[in-house]
Amino acid sequence: MTKAMIAAATACVLVGASVPITGMLDGYPILAGQAVRYGIGAIVLLLWLRGRLVMPSWRDVPGLIGMVGAGMIGFNAAILVAQRYATAGFVAAVLGASPLVLAVLVPALAGRLPNLRVLIGAVLVVIGVVVLTGGGSWHGPGLVLALLVLVGDVAFTLAGVGVVRRIGAASASTWACIGAAVGTSVITTWQTEWALPTWRQATALLVLGTLVTAVAFVFWYTGVAVLGADRAGVLIGLMPLSGLGVAVIVGAQALTITALSGAVVVAAGCAAGLSGSRGRSRTYPTSRDHDPLPESAPSGLPS
Numbered sequence: 298m299t300k301a302m303i304a305a306a307t308a309c310v311l312v313g314a315s316v317p318i319t320g321m322l323d324g325y326p327i328l329a330g331q332a333v334r335y336g337i338g339a340i341v342l343l344l345w346l347r348g349r350l351v352m353p354s355w356r357d358v359p360g361l362i363g364m365v366g367a368g369m370i371g372f373n374a375a376i377l378v379a380q381r382y383a384t385a386g387f388v389a390a391v392l393g394a395s396p397l398v399l400a401v402l403v404p405a406l407a408g409r410l411p412n413l414r415v416l417i418g419a420v421l422v423v424i425g426v427v428v429l430t431g432g433g434s435w436h437g438p439g440l441v442l443a444l445l446v447l448v449g450d451v452a453f454t455l456a457g458v459g460v461v462r463r464i465g466a467a468s469a470s471t472w473a474c475i476g477a478a479v480g481t482s483v484i485t486t487w488q489t490e491w492a493l494p495t496w497r498q499a500t501a502l503l504v505l506g507t508l509v510t511a512v513a514f515v516f517w518y519t520g521v522a523v524l525g526a527d528r529a530g531v532l533i534g535l536m537p538l539s540g541l542g543v544a545v546i547v548g549a550q551a552l553t554i555t556a557l558s559g560a561v562v563v564a565a566g567c568a569a570g571l572s573g574s575r576g577r578s579r580t581y582p583t584s585r586d587h588d589p590l591p592e593s594a595p596s597g598l599p600s
Contacts (some may be wrong), residue, residue, distance in 0.1 A: 298523060298524070299595065300573060301501055301513040301519060301522075301523035301524050301529075302420045302520065302524065304516040304517070304519045304520045305516065305517055305519070305520025305524060305529045305532050306519065306532050306535055306567075307507065307512075307516050308512075308513040308514070308516035308517035309517070309532045309533055309534075309535040309536050309539070310535055310536075310539040310561045311508050311509055311510055311512065311513045311516075311539075312513055312536050312539075313535060313536035313537060313540040313543075313545045314539040314540065314542070315504075315505060315508075315509045316444070316540050316543065317422060317543055317545070317549075318501050318504050318505060318509070319501070319505070319530070320503050321497055321500070321501035322498055322502070324498075325491050325492060325494055325498045326485065326491070327377060327490075328481050328485040328488065328490055328492035329490050329491050329492060330369070330466055330479045330498075331373055331477070331483045332478055332481035332482040332485050332509055333453040333494075333506070333588075334501050334502055334505045334506045334509075334529065335369070335474045335475075335477040335478035335481065335510060337502065337503060337505075337506025337507060337510070337511075338470075338506045338507070338510030338511040338514070339340070339471055339474035339475045339479075339507065340506075341507050341510075342467060342470055342471040342474060342511050342515070343471060343514055344591075345511075346468070347465055349470055350468050351393065351464040351465060351468040352377070352464075352599075353460065353463075353464055353468075353469075353472055354463070356398065356459075356463070356506030357464065357469075357472075359456075360458075360459050360460040360469075361456075361458060361460055361469075361476060362456075362476075363452050363453075363455070363457075364422035364452075364453055364456045364460070364469075364473040364476075365458025365473055365476040365477045365480060366452025366458050366480075367448065367449050367451055367453070368452045368454075368456060368457070368473075369449070369453065369473065369477040370477055370480055370481060370563070371445070371449045371452075372446060372449030372450060372452075372453060375442055375445040375448075375449055375474075376388065376455060378442055379439060379442035379443050379445070379446055382435060382436055382438055382439035382442060383384065383433065383435035383436070383439030383440070383443055384433035384434055384435070385430075385443065386430040386431045386432060386433030387415065387430075387432065387433025387434055387435050387439065387443060388433070388434060388446055389426065389428060389430040389433070389537055390427045390430045390431075390432055391427075391440075391443035391444060391446065391447050391532075391564040392443070392446055392450055392522050393422065393423055393425075393426025393427060393430065393445055393446060393533075393534065393537065394423050394447055394492070395450045395451055395530060395533045396419035396422045396423060396530040396531045396532075396533050396534060396570070397416075397419040397420060397422075397423050398447065398451050398530075399419070399451060399454060399455075399526050399527050399530030399533075400412070400415045400416050400418075400419035400527045400530060400531070400570070402451070402455070403455070403525065403526045403527040403530075404427070404527060406417065406455075406545045409529070412527060412528070414461075414530065414569055414570060414572055415528050415530075415551040415570045417569050417570070418531045418566045418567065418568070418569035418570020418571070418572075419527075419530065419570055420566070421565050421566030421569060421570075422425060422497075422531050422533070422534035422560055422562075422563050422567060422570070423534075423566075423568035424562055424566075425534060425559045425560065425562030425563030425565070425566055426534055426537050426559065426563060427503060427558030427559070428555060428559030428562060429497075429537050429538070429541060429555075429556055429563065430537060430559075431555070434448075440542065440570045441470075447510070450533070452530075454517075454521060454526050454530065455526060456555050457473070457518055457521070458521060458522075458526055460472075460519065460524065461518045461522050464512070466515050466518035466519045467515050468513075468520060469518060470511070470514035470515045472503050474510060474511070474514070474528060483566045486591075494547055501509040517529075520532070523573070523575075528570060529572060530568075530570075531566055531567050531571060532567055532571075532572030534566055534567055535563070535567065537563075537571055538560050538563050538564070541556055541560065554594060558576060
C-alpha cells in the first residue's frame with residue numbers, strides 16, 4: 298500500500314514538475330510533439346516489458362479509447378484551446394477539482410457512498426489548489442473548455458481502471474501510448490506539421506516521453522489499482538504543488554504566503570484522503586496480469 302502511494306505521488310510530481318520542460322518546446326508543432334512524446338513512451342515501455350506485453354481483448358477497447366481519446370489527445374487539446382480564453386491559473390483551479398469528482402463519482406459508479414475521509418481530503422485539496430493558483434479568470438467559452446480539461450483528466454483515470462485490472466499497468470500504459478502516438482501522427486500528417494526538433498527540443502521530448510509519459514503513466518495506474526481511483530485522486534493536488542516548487546527553484550515565481558498556505562492545505566488534504574484503510578480487497582487481482590510492475594513499481598521502471 299505504501300509503495301502504491303509513493304508510485305501515484307511520484308507520477309503526480311513528475312507531471313507537475315514538467316512545466317519548465319514543456320516550455321522548451323516553444324516553436325515546435327504541438328501535435329507533432331505529442332506524437333513524438335507518446336511514441337517515445339511506447340518504445341520505452343516495450344523495451345521494459347521485453348516481450349511480456351499483454352494483448353488487450355475486445356472488452357478493453359472502450360477503456361483504451363477513453364484513455365487515448367479523452368484522457369490523452371482530448372485532454373491536451375482542451376488545455377491548449379482553453380488557455381486562449383482563460384488564464385492558466387483558472388484552468389489549473391478547475392483541473393484541481395478532479396480529486397473531488399473522483400471521490401464522489403467512483404463510489405457512485407460502484408453503488409456505494411463516498412468514503413468520508415477521502416471526501417474531506419478531496420475538498421481540502423480543491424480549496425488548496427484554488428488558493429495556490431489564485432483562481433484566475435475566463436471569458437467566452439473559457440469555462441466550458443476548462444471543464445472539458447477536467448473531464449479529460451477524470452476520464453484518463455476512470456477509463457483505465459478496468460484495462461489495468463485485466464492486463465496490468467505497464468501493458469495498459471503501453472497500448473495507450475501506442476494509440477495516442479498513432480492518432481496524433483495521423484492528425485499531424487494530415488495537417489503537415491512535422492518538423493525536425495532542435496537539440497533543446499529533442500531533449501525535452503525525450504524527458505517528456507520517458508519520465509512524464511512512460512514512468513508517470515505506469516506509476517499512476519499502479520497506484521490507482523492498489524489504492525482505488527478515489528483515494529489516489531487526492532494526490533492530483535500534488536501536480537500544482539510540484540509545479541510551484543519547480544517555479545520557485547528556477548526563480549520563475551516567488552514563494553508568497555498565499556501560495557505557501559495553499560500548499561499546506563493541499564498537503565493536509567492528501568494526508569486526510571490517504572489515511573485509514575481502503576476496506577475490503579479491491580486491488581484487482583487477475584490471472585492475466587503479467588505486468589512486471591506490481592506494488593513495487595517505484596523500484597521497477599528505470600527512469
